[in-house]
Amino acid sequence: xxxxxxxxxxxxxxxxxxxxxxxxxxxxxxxxxxxxxxxxxxxxxxxxxxxxxxxxxxxxxxxxxxxxxxxxxxxxxxxxxxxxxxxxxxxxxxxxxxxxxxxxxxxxxxxxxxxxxxxxxxxxxxxxxxxxxxxxx
Numbered sequence: 001x002x003x004x005x006x007x008x009x010x011x012x013x014x015x016x017x018x019x020x021x022x023x024x025x026x027x028x029x030x031x032x033x034x035x036x037x038x039x040x041x042x043x044x045x046x047x048x049x050x051x052x053x054x055x056x057x058x059x060x061x062x063x064x065x066x067x068x069x070x071x072x073x074x075x076x077x078x079x080x081x082x083x084x085x086x087x088x089x090x091x092x093x094x095x096x097x098x099x100x101x102x103x104x105x106x107x108x109x110x111x112x113x114x115x116x117x118x119x120x121x122x123x124x125x126x127x128x129x130x131x132x133x134x135x136x137x
Contacts, residue, residue, distance in 0.1 A: 009034035019043060021054045022061045022084045058086035069093060072111070075104035 015035040016023040023031060027050055035043075043051060058064075065085045066073045079100040085093075093101055 007036040007038060009036050010040070011035075015040050015043075017061070019051065019055075020061070020064055021051065022059045025054055025059050025084070026050070056087065058090075059084035060086070060090070065090065069101060069105070071101065071104040071108050075108060079104060 010018075012026070012031050012033070012035060013023050015030075016026060018040060047055070060068065062073055062076060062083050065081070066076050068090050069076075097105075
C-alpha cells in the first residue's frame with residue numbers, strides 16, 4: 001500500500017442519509033462535494049450549528065417523517081405527503097391528526113403486531129426443532 005492512499009468518500013446524498021437529514025436543506029458546501037468517512041465521523045461527533053438545527057427543526061427526510069408520525073413510508077406516499085416536513089408541520093399533524101394519519105397509524109401498528117407474531121412463531125419453531133427427540137422404546 002502506498003502512503004498516499006486516497007480516503008474513501010461518499011456522495012453527499014449517502015452522507016445525508018447516514019446523518020438522517022434532508023439533503024436539499026443542507027449548506028451548498030455539503031451538497032456539492034464528496035464526504036470522506038473521517039468527515040462523516042467528525043460531523044457525527046462534533047455537529048456544526050447547521051446540522052444541529054436541521055436535526056432539531058427539519059425539514060426531515062421521508063423516513064424520519066414517517067418514524068415521527070408512527071407510519072410507514074408507504075403510508076406517507078398513499079396520503080400524498082410531501083417528501084420533507086419540518087418539526088412544526090409534524091407537531092401540527094400529531095396535535096390534530098387527520099383521518100389518513102389515524103388510519104395509517106392503525107395499519108402500521110397492525111403490521112408491526114403481525115410481524116412480531118410471526119417472529120415469535122418462528123422462534124418457537126426453531127426452539128422446538130432444536131429439542132432432542134425422546135427415545136421411543
